[in-house]
Amino acid sequence: MFITFIITVFLFFMFIKLIPDNYVPPIFQGNDWYEINRIREGWDKPIIVQFFYWVRNIFVDGSFGFSIIYRRDVSSVYFGKIPASVKINIIPYFLSIPIAITLGIIAALKKNKIADHIISIMIMVFISVPYFVVAVLSQFVFYFQLGWAPSHVIATASEFAERGLAYGLSTYILPVIVLTITAIPGLARNVRAELTEQLTQDYMLLARSKGLTRRQAIFRHALKNALVPFLPGIFIGIIGVMSGGIITEQIFRVDGTGRLYLAAFNGRDYALLMLINTFGQFLFLLSAIVGDLSYTLFDPRIRVGSGKLS
């Protein structure tokens, strides 16, 4: 797993270095930063040597490279943007999980009744319609047509200072609702499918025959079994909150990591792209480890160390 991480990071690095740079030194001006970085990152050396320079700089100086659009070290740019992304993502994340699980349970218990049909149709619609369409249309309807939302984007720091905390927070309501709603259907559908399957298992029949009521049997046995597959995913999702979403941040003008990615893409800031990809890959690795470990935590049938490693 760790080896995969290193290989993929190296692949990113190599591919970024293969992109033509087309750097033109400015005329009649100092070109100091270019010369400094050329020496520091070994731009005149082979790619594989540059990669080791890059790794060395990370561990020796804590530097991930020099951003050509922001004119400072990329790590200070990137890590400074993470709080904004977390701020917009964390509330919808914690709101959506209980709602999704509840809806999934209701749909499974009332299978083929009206409640199930309504929930299933909503799930179908919100899974199908692309997220950005939902977000943009909600902006259009709730801000431009109905005027309920105070703004179609979230407030910036200066607007917070100018128009007060209440206004600033109220601009968060629309994106939070949209994010919550679009995060629900996937989980709800899986919970419904899993619980439906658990309800037809033989142990449910046994539980009923030994005298438990339907409610007791569901909550003590079926539910526990049905939710086990999702708990690691929920843990992993917390890590995912950090990486933010490009679409959300672009639509609602969040000054976070997602917009930074677009800025790096449009401005061809390769050092920044490299850092973002590496960090994303790191989060991926981290979530895989957390996922594996948390399985043992929730499911007593799985233990660390037993059985051979594959």
Added chain:
Amino acid sequence: MINNVDKNKLILIREDDERITDLPLETKEIGYYKDSWNRFKKNRASLAAFVIICVIFFFILVGPYMKKYDLPDRDSTAASRLGYLTPRIPGIENLGIFDGTKTITRGKQFLHHMYFSEFGEGIILEGMPEELIEDINHPDYENVSEITVKVDYYKYINYITSYMPERYFGIIRENEINGTYNDPLGEVRQTLTKEKFDEYMAKNYIIDILAIKESVNPNNPDEPYYQYEVRINQFLSSLNQLPEDTYFWFGTTSRGHDLFTEIWTGARISLLMAISVLIINTIVGLTLGAMAGYYGGVLDLLFDRMVEIVSSIPFLSVLTLLILRYGSALWVIVLAFTATGWIGAYYTGRMQFYRFKNREYVLAARTLGASDARIMFKHIFPNTLGLIVTGYALAIPAFVFAEASYAFLGIINYSNATSVGMLIQQGQAVMQVHSHLLIYPSLYIAILMIAFNLFGNGLRDAFNPSLRGVE
């Protein structure tokens, strides 16, 4: 016990030597596909989705040719003057929707002048206060500078592009204040030569003549050059029809393209991309998966490591890096989608071939001397076909979804085409004033995605034999 039975009491019920056989079934035989189709038909939502998909495909095939409108190719300047027209469909316009009207807010003097000018007749449909019509300086409206009215937007656009620009009174006022001499009719004033003038006159394009300029012809002093400064009816001169007869079903974009045509051409690109990605993914993934699953051993192990690395690379990174390197042509997008996309087909192929390779029928084929390739293609492959085909129906919307999302973000930005995601992005920028540019592309993609997902789910259930008789 048996031995105690008196054998004399046993009698034969049937004396003759008749052979007893099974009766042939009298019902008609139902094959796998027939059965699947029967069960698919029962799922009404999926059937409706199937019909919708057929309709969408029909429009994708013929939609771009339904409207004869080549103005943007002929004259992009004239086309951009016809930008942002609202939707209008013949027939439906009488019901109050798709009638090409729009509610706008403009200066009262401008609207008042439009109301009484001959050319502006019938533009304002409602919203003009009675008092203001009688007297522009009515005391009730002294402090009101702007009025909101509902207009026939086609006529309105014709009015402002050919008769009087929206800034007419603004420029006059600026001239009074600053003492400048800017031409208030500058945007609509057009200068024609004699030949052009005669031609337009014959076709009745010209509204009025503002000035005639005479200049000396050096070759022949008796015949001086004439230049005519005129106002031209924009719709007549560029479309050869009156605004009343002009219909843009979904309106026009900022550059004057017909939105209806644009949506279907965009849809064609994204579906073309999705299908080509799907075909490449399947071929690459299945071939590798079949080899890994069938031969196993070291090959399988090597492929497994490779797949682990490839699958851990995020799609977004691949896409951005490829676009930065090679630009944003269609083949780059297809390459980006296939670079990591074949993993799914690989897993399917590997699993199926691994499962079937030790079956008896494979052993039988091998005993009869069939080659590996023959076993793989002729015997195992047909068994995996059902799984692959049902996967298609759910994979196409996934690709369309991703393509639309990244086109919306501006990461995918075709240089010579407009996909639906790009249309939505353009619509989002102007959604406050020209909402039709946002609504129709969004609706298209929403309907397409819902239909495809419903259809795919129905297909998956129908082809799954274990669900037989459950519903």
